[in-house]
Amino acid sequence: MSTPFNYELDERQIRQLLLNTTFESTEADWQAFDSTKVELEKTQTPTSMLRGPSLALSRNVVMPILFMAGIGVFTILLMNMISLKPKASKAPVERELKPSVTETKSIPQNLQNASLTTNLSPKKDSSLAPSPSVQTQAITAPSLTNLPLNSASEKATLITPITPPTIQALRSTTLLALDTTSNLNPDSSLTTPKKKRKKKREAEVLESIQAPSLLSGNDKEVELK
């Protein structure tokens, strides 16, 4: 059976005893120290040139730094995995089709031709389409005084004035005639672009001609049914 331990050493006495102990140096000790010093300087001379500033880093400093670095790296990894911001759509953006310099150069020439063709005044060809003035002359009513009228119905047919629809019809026929003349030009079909804006052309407004009334004041106008 072991006895309980009683610490009986007087540490103060031990301390005084050991601190007061000294050993005198001898010449042999100096020689030994000098040789050791020279060897140490020889071994450390090449490395001392390469050695940088010595940092007194203890475990209490290094370990927290390592832990902090590890936590930082882990946080960065998590932040990369979970992105809070919605990512922008990676759909390819359609590039705007812009005409190249060569195309833009060629287009004005065509446009010039087109403008030239569009500026061309419509040819009034009597063979293709009658001029509006000719038709108006044709429509003009003859003098009824020279005509022999037997019945009231014949009179009524003659009395009917030229109505606006007939004028519109004439106007359309003249426009068609103008279009046909423009289409016949070979240069304009080749040079004009696909989308061609048609210029609004003002058609000639023809004055309506009122026929002289043949009826007397007492006669009633016959109703057409």
Place this chain on the structure above:
Amino acid sequence: MIAMTDADLISALVKNDKAAKKLFFNRFYPSLSSLAQRYAKNLVQSRELLNHCLAKTLQHVTKHRTESLHDLDSFVKLQFIKEAIAFLKQQRNEYYVASTVRVTESESKNYDLFKDNQIIDFNNLDVDYLLKGLRGLVPSQRLVFNLHVIDGYALHDVSELLETSEQTVKSNLEKSRYNLQKNLEAFLKALNNEHAV
């Protein structure tokens, strides 16, 4: 011996003056040699430790600026202790042994003082027996006992110097006290037996 101030001595050491080096050696050898004998496990190692650590300390002094050294003695002692710790830690197979192992030359492990009805007086201890008892300790326990009990460093400072936790230092200190007393008891018992015979 030429009387020199600390500043003059350091400036002469910086200039690599051999006389100044010898002066430095003669000035610090007595105290540092006893310190080396306390820290080492035997005389051979103490000599090696003394020469190595003193040379290293001299390098520190020459690198240090003269103006900032207020107390050369304490600076040299601290640097020597640091170098001694590094020197002992370099021998890993000795330093990192299990703390429970007691280094003792005696074959008998029975330290029961009352077995032979012997009363040992610890008040009249000899320096040689004390040094023997210290050398018988494990290096880690020997360092802790020297630093805390003899050189007077606080446990916190000892833990920083040895780069261990304060709890380890406390543990090593208790073990060193126990083992030192047992070692001294063994030596004194042997001495008493010799006198009896």
